[in-house]
Amino acid sequence: MKRFHMVGRAGALAALTLSLSACSLFKAPSTQAREWQDEVIYFAMTDRFANGDPSNDNGPNRDAGDRADRTNPLAWQGGDFAGLKAKIEEGYFKRMGFTALWITPVVLQVPAIPVGDGPNRGKAFAGYHGYWAEDFRKIDPHLGTLDEYRALIATAHRNGLKVIQDIVVNHAGYGATLTKTNPEWFNTKADCDASGNKTTDCDLAGLPDFKQDLPAVTAYLNDFVKYWRDTTGIDGLRIDTMKHVPDAYWKQFFAAGGAGDPAKIWSVGEVFDGNPAYLARFMDELGSPSVFDFALYFAVKDHLSSAGGNLDRVADVFAQDGAYRDPTRLTTFVDNHDVRRFVSEVTERGGTAAQAAERLDMALSTLYLSRGTPSVWQGTEIAQAGLGDPYGNTLGQGNREPMDFTRLAGSTLDERLGALAAARSKYRALT
Numbered sequence: 001m002k003r004f005h006m007v008g009r010a011g012a013l014a015a016l017t018l019s020l021s022a023c024s025l026f027k028a029p030s031t032q033a034r035e036w037q038d039e040v041i042y043f044a045m046t047d048r049f050a051n052g053d054p055s056n057d058n059g060p061n062r063d064a065g066d067r068a069d070r071t072n073p074l075a076w077q078g079g080d081f082a083g084l085k086a087k088i089e090e091g092y093f094k095r096m097g098f099t100a101l102w103i104t105p106v107v108l109q110v111p112a113i114p115v116g117d118g119p120n121r122g123k124a125f126a127g128y129h130g131y132w133a134e135d136f137r138k139i140d141p142h143l144g145t146l147d148e149y150r151a152l153i154a155t156a157h158r159n160g161l162k163v164i165q166d167i168v169v170n171h172a173g174y175g176a177t178l179t180k181t182n183p184e185w186f187n188t189k190a191d192c193d194a195s196g197n198k199t200t201d202c203d204l205a206g207l208p209d210f211k212q213d214l215p216a217v218t219a220y221l222n223d224f225v226k227y228w229r230d231t232t233g234i235d236g237l238r239i240d241t242m243k244h245v246p247d248a249y250w251k252q253f254f255a256a257g258g259a260g261d262p263a264k265i266w267s268v269g270e271v272f273d274g275n276p277a278y279l280a281r282f283m284d285e286l287g288s289p290s291v292f293d294f295a296l297y298f299a300v301k302d303h304l305s306s307a308g309g310n311l312d313r314v315a316d317v318f319a320q321d322g323a324y325r326d327p328t329r330l331t332t333f334v335d336n337h338d339v340r341r342f343v344s345e346v347t348e349r350g351g352t353a354a355q356a357a358e359r360l361d362m363a364l365s366t367l368y369l370s371r372g373t374p375s376v377w378q379g380t381e382i383a384q385a386g387l388g389d390p391y392g393n394t395l396g397q398g399n400r401e402p403m404d405f406t407r408l409a410g411s412t413l414d415e416r417l418g419a420l421a422a423a424r425s426k427y428r429a430l431t
């Protein structure tokens with residue numbers, strides 16, 4: 001019990017979770033290999049992590065929007081596979097106890113579009129994040145080459161790191177060539193209006209929305225996932241916008257022999273919803289090995305970020321673990337690239353920067369000493385602030401600022417992450 005005394009209230013939550021998890025496991029043992037519950041994931045946005053090769057900063061040089069521009073938070077910044085590989089070789093992830101690396105999508109992006117409103121109006125808005133595919137089977141040259149991607153994966157494996165590739169099967173990028181060669185593959189406004197399921201059949205932010213129910217589309221999407229799965233050595237998939245894709249697609253995707261067959265590859269889905277019963281459906285009915293624990297995220301964000309929070313609300317999330325056949329399969333997080341960073345949740349509630357770092361430490365302790373696989377967004381180790389998507393923020397204010405490694409010297413969170421990972425590894429019950 002010593003470990004619980006060490007971490008105070010977070011430990012008490014962990015103890016509660018453990019007892020609930022144990023009940024669930026007894027009720028219905030998981031057939032999923034346990035190994036992913038023992039991983040600790042670091043999430044890097046490749047373009048904003050480390051620039052190992054300045055020669056690729058301007059990508060395919062199609063137009064000005066392809067050029068790296070550090071004065072524009074919506075432009076490419078220069079980070080690449082070479083930068084990630086160098087950091088692995090330097091022991092950066094290992095030192096903090098990470099065992100898996102999730103990177104943003106690697107595929108070729110559509111050209112930049114002009115920003116129509118907000119503080120960055122008139123600037124180029126590029127696919128630096130990777131979620132705007134032009135070609136689902138090509139590497140974006142800003143990040144490097146296919147050979148460099150393979151070298152990154154091989155280096156990761158040599159250094160005890162699994163690699164998780166981010167994929168999108170919900171949509172293509174704005175004006176992607178596929179929308180011209182195969183326009184019938186995408187939902188129209190009329191399809192959206194007529195649909196009984198707006199969540200799956202309407203576009204997100206105007207992005208071309210695939211009709212996964214068409215057999216040709218199902219096959220196309222499955223095939224590109226199998227291509228990456230079977231030819232690069234990746235260990236896992238992070239699946240974007242999962243709730244915006246019809247259930248029938250996921251059922252065949254996760255079935256035996258499917259592109260996401262859990263016997264062949266682990267995956268974690270982004271289901272942006274705070275209701276455990278809704279999240280559970282994607283694992284227990286549709287077959288996803290894991291989903292992100294948005295329920296815990298919302299509680300941690302609202303109740304660990306200020307002295308006025310109510311810890312009961314965090315405990316309430318664990319109390320609903322019975323919604324899942326196996327809650328240990330959830331992937332937990334305190335923030336990510338789509339939400340305000342936890343540090344800014346604290347400061348926006350009136351906390352100081354020092355209090356924000358302390359509260360972040362507490363939030364991470366809660367995660368690491370609870371069920372689920374922790375995932376940590378780049379910048380956490382330096383208590384990076386960030387108000388939200390850079391689209392609506394000026395340079396320096398958003399949640400996807402390039403990593404500033406010089407700030408590690410002034411941070412204790414990198415050591416703390418290492419200590420927490422060591423505790424999880426030593427006391428298996430914590431996972």
Ligand SMILES: [Ca+2]
Nearest residue numbers: 053057078080
């Ligand atoms: Ca570069």
Ligand SMILES: [Ca+2]
Nearest residue numbers: 200201209244
């Ligand atoms: Ca959709």
